[in-house]
Amino acid sequence: MRDDPKNWFAESVDVLTYNRNQRVWSIIVTIFGDLAQRPGDRISGAVLSRLTEPMGIKPEAMRVALHRLRGDGWIRSEREGRTSHYSLTDSGLAQSQAASPRIYQRVIDYPQTWQLSIAPPTRQGGKGARDKAMRRKGVLPVVPGVFLAPAQADTVPDSLTMTGDVNNVPDWLRDKIAPQAVMQSYEDLDAALERFAVMCEDMPSLGPLEVATLRTIVVHVWRKALFSHADLPPSFFPEGWKGVACRTKVMDALERLGQPHLKVLEGAV
């Protein structure tokens, strides 16, 4: 079976899409972040279709997702004859670039100095909204209204702020940073990446579109795991967290696959 490139590719897609809960708009965000993050980069509708087809994404679902992302100001489209070309807006580009180090760096250089900030007392309702807004920035509410972030990070106005060293990370906080569901999602990711790594030992010669599809899936499942928790160094996580192992396997997989150029992809459809 492994001698047939088509089978190898299909099996790889199958191994890496173990996580069936894919949102199409989020996969498009992954594709642009991975392939079209320089100003001026554009991807045609045809390439987008070819990249997502092997994941079982239907053209109609793709159209809906592109429409949504345009409405959100993440991408723009230009029509040339019968073909649409999509690119990140300035805002989409900025957000994509901001997320990239966390996704693509083999080793993350976490700050030594942290900030704890205590937001002003407020009604219970206001507290929830504040915590939610901070979570969206990747900051963990240690308890309601109390935020742990790298030093110099923005926080809720009028907070008590302190910068320094974290001396003790208790187990209850580790479990809050990565609850059982997060720990399990890393276990699953690690297992899938391990299977894919073994398969890569017999990787056949792949076309650029196949490479791009596999890259997309790897980065997408990785992004999904990463952004399910706060951006904190490994020392804050429960024992047994597979985050560091997964990071290494993701970087190995991406290196092994290589990165096809946009022009090559457009020429291949």
Add this chain to the structure above:
Amino acid sequence: MRDDPKNWFAESVDVLTYNRNQRVWSIIVTIFGDLAQRPGDRISGAVLSRLTEPMGIKPEAMRVALHRLRGDGWIRSEREGRTSHYSLTDSGLAQSQAASPRIYQRVIDYPQTWQLSIAPPTRQGGKGARDKAMRRKGVLPVVPGVFLAPAQADTVPDSLTMTGDVNNVPDWLRDKIAPQAVMQSYEDLDAALERFAVMCEDMPSLGPLEVATLRTIVVHVWRKALFSHADLPPSFFPEGWKGVACRTKVMDALERLGQPHLKVLEGAV
């Protein structure tokens, strides 16, 4: 009037006991802390009575308070003939000595480095008890379960702890550290100490018991103000806090009065 030492003394007592809410046991704690803080120091019942009489404290109230402090393990008593002698227990001595720097130092050398600790999440009831226990140690709950203390301070077990610099003390926290009632008590104390300082310019020659009574009252009203709030440096207090001014006036008054020796006091009754 000021030419008569008796009048001067009575007026001084009057000026300094502006705060009528005196607890007798607490005044005895002040007396031992001020006069009998070395191991082996003893004060007779007769001296205790003479020192507290001018404050309007009745012998019966004194007996009740001494009984309570003995029951609490703060003081012990020894009977010699018809006279009782009282001294601090080891525990009373240790607690008295621990409180002394905050009461008696002209300049307090506050740490530059602070600790913020976040106690584990708990039911609402447990939170209140924890906060109360920390308050008793002079530590402020910034919000429930969140404590600001000098670095290296003990805190609730299993807390997230961070040591470093406090960057921003917001107004809501200043007002929590010293609410309006605390600010007002310092205003009142400052005014009384100011009046006493003016009177001290015409201080007549006083007997050792009178000196000790005045010292007791000064230290007592000062202790009462000090221990109504957390032990934090002036930079954490609201603008206009009279704590530093009061400290200077207290130290000036105690220096002006001088400290009578226990033997001299015992010889004077």
